Amino acid sequence: MKTLEHFFASMALNNREKQRIIYDEEKKLAQNQAQIKSQMAKYEDELARKRMQAENEYHRIRNQELVKLQEESEIRLEQARRATEEKIQAQRRQTEKEKAEIQRETIRISEMAAAEARAHEARLSEEVNRRLLLERGDAEREKWISIIHATFEHIGGARVIWGYVDRILGQPSLIRESSRGKYPWSGMFSRAKNGNGFGDVILHPSLNKRIAQLASATANTKEHQAPFRNMLFYGPPGTGKTMVARELAHKSV
Numbered sequence: 001m002k003t004l005e006h007f008f009a010s011m012a013l014n015n016r017e018k019q020r021i022i023y024d025e026e027k028k029l030a031q032n033q034a035q036i037k038s039q040m041a042k043y044e045d046e047l048a049r050k051r052m053q054a055e056n057e058y059h060r061i062r063n064q065e066l067v068k069l070q071e072e073s074e075i076r077l078e079q080a081r082r083a084t085e086e087k088i089q090a091q092r093r094q095t096e097k098e099k100a101e102i103q104r105e106t107i108r109i110s111e112m113a114a115a116e117a118r119a120h121e122a123r124l125s126e127e128v129n130r131r132l133l134l135e136r137g138d139a140e141r142e143k144w145i146s147i148i149h150a151t152f153e154h155i156g157g158a159r160v161i162w163g164y165v166d167r168i169l170g171q172p173s174l175i176r177e178s179s180r181g182k183y184p185w186s187g188m189f190s191r192a193k194n195g196n197g198f199g200d201v202i203l204h205p206s207l208n209k210r211i212a213q214l215a216s217a218t219a220n221t222k223e224h225q226a227p228f229r230n231m232l233f234y235g236p237p238g239t240g241k242t243m244v245a246r247e248l249a250h251k252s253v
Contacts, residue, residue: 133213133217134209134210134213135213136213137212137213137214137216137217138209138212138213138216140213140216140217140220141212141213141215141216144216211244211248214231214248215248218248231245231248233245
């Protein structure tokens, strides 16, 4: 009986020991699980924190890139604006330069036109004065011819006329008595009758009138001992310039 009681007592002790061991193991397991769970929570928190930091860094870098892109875009826009402004200024300067050139050219053309107008007016005035002078000379010539015709009606009076004119006008030192005809004015009378006052020289009536006026003016110049002026005969060869000059010299002595 004691042996059986001892056996049951030993079994009960063993069961209590097993129960204690199981409890201890379960307690340790629970502690380990709690520790692992705590570590997992810390690890997850660390991961979440690092993920948040990574996201923040990504957003920061992204924002920096956006800011950089915006700044570069603004720089390009400013450069384009400056280039456009420089082109506008260059075009404005070119326009001002062309405008100044046009103004200078306009002034030059206006001055040239004014000078030409003044020259034209002077030429017209000179032409009017010349015509008046020619008309006065022609009137003087006609007066002398009328006096000669009225005073001397025959050819014998030519010598008297010549001496009279020599006394009035004076004979050029290079023309001697032997260089002229016996009746130098007889040719003038014959030419006056047929309408030609220059011998074999045939002139247009208006030109003939002008040459006669010049001869009379030359004679009057010498009569009044005024300074002579040069005369220029121009025209193509063979048009009678020398003949007219010779006849004019004979008529103005």
